[in-house]
Amino acid sequence: MSVLIHAASRLLVQGITGNVGRFSTRDMIAYGTRVVAGTASGRSADDVGGVPVFPGVKAACAATQADASIAYVPASAAFDHVIEAFEAGIGLVIYPGDELPVQDAIELRAAARASDAIFIGPNTPGVISPGKAKAGFMPSFCYAPGPLGVISRSGSLSYEACFRLTGAGLGQTTVIGIGGDPIKGLTAAEALDLLHADAETRAIVCLGEIGGGDEYAVAEYAARPGAKPVAALIVGRKAPPGKKMGHAGALIGSHADTHSAKMKALERAGVHATGTISGLVAAAKRALAASR
Amino acid sequence: MLLIEHEGKALLAGVGVAVPPGVVARSADTLGRRKLPYPVAVKAQVASGGRGKAGGVVRADSPAQARAAARKLLAMKFGGEKPRGVLVEPWLAIERELYLSVTVDAAADGYAVLYSPRGGVEVEQGAALVRCDVGPARNFRAYRLREALADVEADAAVRERVVALAHRLVLLASSRDCTTVEINPLAMLADGSLVSADAKVVRDEYARFRAADIAERIDAEHARQPKAIARALAGKLMLVWLNGEIGLISGGAGMTMAAMDLIADAGGRPACFLDCSANPTPEGYRLAFDLLDGEPRVKVILVSIFGGLTQMDRVARVMKEIMSERRSVMPVVFRLNGTNVAQANEILAKAGLHNNATIEDAVREALSFARAGGRR
Numbered sequence: 001m002s003v004l005i006h007a008a009s010r011l012l013v014q015g016i017t018g019n020v021g022r023f024s025t026r027d028m029i030a031y032g033t034r035v036v037a038g039t040a041s042g043r044s045a046d047d048v049g050g051v052p053v054f055p056g057v058k059a060a061c062a063a064t065q066a067d068a069s070i071a072y073v074p075a076s077a078a079f080d081h082v083i084e085a086f087e088a089g090i091g092l093v094i095y096p097g098d099e100l101p102v103q104d105a106i107e108l109r110a111a112a113r114a115s116d117a118i119f120i121g122p123n124t125p126g127v128i129s130p131g132k133a134k135a136g137f138m139p140s141f142c143y144a145p146g147p148l149g150v151i152s153r154s155g156s157l158s159y160e161a162c163f164r165l166t167g168a169g170l171g172q173t174t175v176i177g178i179g180g181d182p183i184k185g186l187t188a189a190e191a192l193d194l195l196h197a198d199a200e201t202r203a204i205v206c207l208g209e210i211g212g213g214d215e216y217a218v219a220e221y222a223a224r225p226g227a228k229p230v231a232a233l234i235v236g237r238k239a240p241p242g243k244k245m246g247h248a249g250a251l252i253g254s255h256a257d258t259h260s261a262k263m264k265a266l267e268r269a270g271v272h273a274t275g276t277i278s279g280l281v282a283a284a285k286r287a288l289a290a291s292r
Numbered sequence: 293m294l295l296i297e298h299e300g301k302a303l304l305a306g307v308g309v310a311v312p313p314g315v316v317a318r319s320a321d322t323l324g325r326r327k328l329p330y331p332v333a334v335k336a337q338v339a340s341g342g343r344g345k346a347g348g349v350v351r352a353d354s355p356a357q358a359r360a361a362a363r364k365l366l367a368m369k370f371g372g373e374k375p376r377g378v379l380v381e382p383w384l385a386i387e388r389e390l391y392l393s394v395t396v397d398a399a400a401d402g403y404a405v406l407y408s409p410r411g412g413v414e415v416e417q418g419a420a421l422v423r424c425d426v427g428p429a430r431n432f433r434a435y436r437l438r439e440a441l442a443d444v445e446a447d448a449a450v451r452e453r454v455v456a457l458a459h460r461l462v463l464l465a466s467s468r469d470c471t472t473v474e475i476n477p478l479a480m481l482a483d484g485s486l487v488s489a490d491a492k493v494v495r496d497e498y499a500r501f502r503a504a505d506i507a508e509r510i511d512a513e514h515a516r517q518p519k520a521i522a523r524a525l526a527g528k529l530m531l532v533w534l535n536g537e538i539g540l541i542s543g544g545a546g547m548t549m550a551a552m553d554l555i556a557d558a559g560g561r562p563a564c565f566l567d568c569s570a571n572p573t574p575e576g577y578r579l580a581f582d583l584l585d586g587e588p589r590v591k592v593i594l595v596s597i598f599g600g601l602t603q604m605d606r607v608a609r610v611m612k613e614i615m616s617e618r619r620s621v622m623p624v625v626f627r628l629n630g631t632n633v634a635q636a637n638e639i640l641a642k643a644g645l646h647n648n649a650t651i652e653d654a655v656r657e658a659l660s661f662a663r664a665g666g667r668r
Binding site for chain 2: 020023024027075076099100101102103106107109110125136137138139141152153154155156157158159160163180182183184187207209210212213214235236237238239240275276277278
């Protein structure tokens with residue numbers, strides 16, 4: 001199986017008439033994703049690459065039974081669009097954009113809970129279940145079906161990592177971009193629970209970095225009795241202290257050396273951890289071997 | 293974006309939090325013309341921490357002393373930072389220093405309140421804090437914070453004042469896009485009242501589209517940056533100088549860090565990280581090359597991009613153009629992968645440019661150029 005996004009998922013693209021919306025819609029359809037509808041504020045009776053465009057989510061759902069959504073809108077409009085999707089009854093909403101105000105992320109996470117829905121993002125390429133469907137803009141050729149569940153805080157790192165895993169014959173059930181912001185929708189702990197419950201996922205690969213606390217949730221999971229084997233890559237070992245790296249919010253400063261602290265916590269929990277991208281495939285192989 | 297003390301206090305005062313009545317002066321002379329309630333505290337206005345220990349707060353008992361203090365402080369630097377003025381406030385007769393802050397925390401799914409009955413330097417030195425998770429601001433519950441405080445704060449009257457104050461800080465944080473509002477010390481005076489003797493307020497830069505004061509502050513901050521950084525920011529590039537010789541042009545924080553780790557492992561040092569992911573356009577990349585070509589320390593440029601939304605055939609076309617126009621002879625090493633990489637490889641090959649298959653290969657090539665002093 002896969003988690004979150006499946007072959008039968010009926011995807012809605014909010015903001016489908018923008019440049020990113022058009023590009024990604026074409027790309028997702030080419031991958032085999034069932035993109036059933038799009039929305040664009042103030043438009044209707046239009047279509048993008050054969051996908052009907054509606055003025056709002058409620059109308060789109062009524063006509064197409066969309067059950068998942070990805071919103072390609074600027075950060076200033078993200079809150080409204082994601083809430084609209086929740087209130088129309090959509091159970092999975094992805095906001096891939098970055099620079100979402102923290103206050104909005106707090107409210108969206110709370111709204112997802114209240115609606116019994118899942119919010120993924122911000123600052124993520126999305127979710128892909130290789131060979132089935134993808135909701136996001138990750139480069140498709142980096143992925144192949146297989147036994148690994150992957151969780152990542154960073155988009156670019158997840159492409160590189162999955163490119164290597166796929167090249168080594170290690171395919172994936174689902175690759176979940178949880179995003180690198182401090183307050184996120186689906187957390188690392190929740191993503192781990194999903195992959196834990198998935199029968200086809202035999203081992204889990206976590207792609208992390210300095211700053212934040214997600215990697216400690218990974219260690220906590222791995223230490224649980226009956227946990228699936230976990231491999232982890234933590235980058236940023238040589239990042240300069242006190243500098244913000246990109247906009248992902250990886251920052252060392254208050255915690256003197258979070259890289260070695262995280263590596264230690266992961267190793268203590270039995271995670272096959274590596275501090276370099278060159279060591280990722282070997283670590284994943286060790287985790288898979290432990291699953292037999 | 294960390295506000296200077298007096299800016300943070302203005303936000304606090306705006307929601308009815310007690311702050312000492314202060315005046316800000318940019319020079320000792322302007323201070324001399326003000327009527328002040330002596331004794332006063334003259335405080336350097338810097339964002340850097342550890343100001344007190346560095347001598348950034350001076351007591352003055354007369355106009356002459358205040359002017360001398362201001363002159364001295366304005367000539368000092370704190371953590372490399374020149375004060376942007378002095379804040380002069382009445383000298384507080386503090387009975388006890390407390391600590392109170394509201395901050396955004398993932399474990400709380402929103403805001404968390406932190407408190408200590410002993411604030412000031414003790415907290416800076418790592419004294420334990422009592423924590424009460426709130427989540428979204430509307431989930432603030434006075435009784436929960438009261439329960440949390442009961443263990444550490446013996447004075448019931450102080451507890452009640454802290455609970456009321458914490459509620460205001462949570463509302464301030466959520467309504468004005470603050471990710472941290474820290475009051476340390478929170479001064480308890482002889483009559484039991486609480487006054488914010490200092491304020492450390494961090495505002496969320498991502499909220500600039502709806503907060504004119506944040507946008508203004510970001511623009512002012514950018515204008516203060518050195519020329520190259522200001523140019524990068526104006527072009528939506530993120531540039532941080534480091535002290536090595538490999539100019540790293542990249543996209544995305546995660547891969548940038550992975551590349552920096554590999555560079556260090558191979559015995560090299562990055563000269564910078566320069567993230568173009570917010571502006572992956574011809575203009576953005578041209579600016580990136582221009583910035584690095586103009587920096588003598590950089591011996592080789594390493595372009596490492598793994599694009600998802602960024603279409604690599606477009607990037608390759610831009611790289612080809614840049615390489616043909618560029619005057620600098622500094623070597624450039626490529627590692628491009630991602631969406632449309634097959635077309636990208638064709639474009640680069642036709643232009644006689646080598647695209648490394650792996651980031652490890654690219655790092656090795658860059659290092660060999662750097663060791664040769666940047667010569668081909």
